Amino acid sequence: MLQEVGENAVALNALAMEKRKMKPLFKGFNPEQITPKDLNRAGMILYKFGMIDNHTAELMSRAGDEFDKKGKLVDPSKEINALEFFANRIIEMKEKAMSGDPYAKVLLPDYIRTIHIMQNLQTFAESGDSYDMRKIKDMENKGLIKRTPNAKA
Numbered sequence: 001m002l003q004e005v006g007e008n009a010v011a012l013n014a015l016a017m018e019k020r021k022m023k024p025l026f027k028g029f030n031p032e033q034i035t036p037k038d039l040n041r042a043g044m045i046l047y048k049f050g051m052i053d054n055h056t057a058e059l060m061s062r063a064g065d066e067f068d069k070k071g072k073l074v075d076p077s078k079e080i081n082a083l084e085f086f087a088n089r090i091i092e093m094k095e096k097a098m099s100g101d102p103y104a105k106v107l108l109p110d111y112i113r114t115i116h117i118m119q120n121l122q123t124f125a126e127s128g129d130s131y132d133m134r135k136i137k138d139m140e141n142k143g144l145i146k147r148t149p150n151a152k153a
Helices: 014-019 036-048 054-062 082-098 102-126 131-141
Strands: none
Touching (some): 014 102, 054 102
16 A cells, blocks of 8 residues: 555655754654654644644544543554554545545545655654755854754654
């Protein structure tokens, strides 16, 4: 399913995130091994900085949630593969859409977008500075532009 979903390199504005010095906030981000709690935190940070909409943040906050009979969260600290979780939801949405569920058709692009955002966030967290960011840092070091403070969660 993940191959079918593909990638979308512009789903997340990495340069804007770099300019805001957000990289330390996502150090070690790996959607294939993440707790629902950490995925929720990542989504809330992205939402707070205006990088994603509230619906995408909400989808990220509910990934892997399992509840007991009383409605309590089972284990928010258990690592999941969030990409696989959303890929399975996409399969479910496609099946429901084929049986005529209009809500599933509407939700499908949101689940795909969430996968793209997680993929881009992982790339952002693992990558070095981009060419544009190296130019900005050089200008900051030369005093040509004001230094941007590091982002805080």
